[in-house]
Amino acid sequence: MARASEEWGFFQVVNHGVSPEILDRMRREQVKAFKQPFDRKNSAIEQFATTVADLAQKLAGILAEKYLGRKSTFFQDNCAPSTCYLRMNRYPPCPMPPAAAVFGLMPHTDSDFLTILYQDDQVGGLQLVKDGKCFAVKPNPQALIVNIGDLFQAWSNGVYKSVEHRVVTNPHVERFSTAYFFCPSYDTEIESRCEPSIYRKFSFKEYRQQVQEDVGKLGRKVGLSRFTVNAIYS
Ligand SMILES: O=C(O)CCC(=O)C(=O)O
Numbered sequence: 209m210a211r212a213s214e215e216w217g218f219f220q221v222v223n224h225g226v227s228p229e230i231l232d233r234m235r236r237e238q239v240k241a242f243k244q245p246f247d248r249k250n251s252a253i254e255q256f257a258t259t260v261a262d263l264a265q266k267l268a269g270i271l272a273e274k275y276l277g278r279k280s281t282f283f284q285d286n287c288a289p290s291t292c293y294l295r296m297n298r299y300p301p302c303p304m305p306p307a308a309a310v311f312g313l314m315p316h317t318d319s320d321f322l323t324i325l326y327q328d329d330q331v332g333g334l335q336l337v338k339d340g341k342c343f344a345v346k347p348n349p350q351a352l353i354v355n356i357g358d359l360f361q362a363w364s365n366g367v368y369k370s371v372e373h374r375v376v377t378n379p380h381v382e383r384f385s386t387a388y389f390f391c392p393s394y395d396t397e398i399e400s401r402c403e404p405s406i407y408r409k410f411s412f413k414e415y416r417q418q419v420q421e422d423v424g425k426l427g428r429k430v431g432l433s434r435f436t437v438n439a440i441y442s
């Protein structure tokens with residue numbers, strides 16, 4: 209397993225436990241699932257979800273214990289497979305003028321603890337945004353990508369940073385990705401227990417509702433800055 213980059217909020221895991229066969233089958237199932245009804249029972253997609261659910265638990269535990277000194281059953285108690293979800297993304301090719309980047313996904317941070325991502329092993333497009341600059345994440349067929357999400361940033365009192373990222377489309381070929389969002393139940397309270405705490409205590413439900421409200425009213429996610437102790441937004 210790779211060491212987390214606190215600074216980037218992003219890392220890659222090679223020993224993830226999902227076999228190349230499952231990844232390959234999953235991708236083929238995913239291509240089909242966008243065209244016709246799909247039965248997830250006994251599917252590779254289902255097997256992927258089961259394996260990465262376990263991986264997410266392990267990684268969250270390692271990040272909490274090793275780098276925050278916080279040994280707890282918090283993740284086992286609050287992040288069950290039933291509160292996590294899998295999203296399958298499809299980005300159709302999008303011809304564009306050379307200088308213009310067309311977004312498949314606008315720059316954003318994920319509203320969860322961790323996201324485990326399998327991106328297309330040929331077609332790039334994922335980019336990390338740091339200090340206003342974008343960095344392409346080269347496809348690596350062996351690795352799964354792990355993004356730190358907003359909840360981990362709040363829970364770790366800013367030790368881990370929720371990574372801003374976006375997807376640019378390819379002008380010629382379609383691209384697929386599969387993202388597993390490691391989330392707690394809606395009533396889980398997120399608090400760092402650090403003093404002084406950057407963020408006030410909030411429930412995941414409150415966070416999701418606020419994000420939805422902001423997207424509806426402002427057309428964008430405001431995110432964690434609404435939840436700082438001295439929030440200017442309220
Ligand atoms: O498609 C990707 O590489 C990224 C997907 C993503 O960021 C998301 O689903 O939140």
Ligand SMILES: [Fe+2]
Binds near residue numbers: 316318323373
């Ligand atoms: Fe994302």
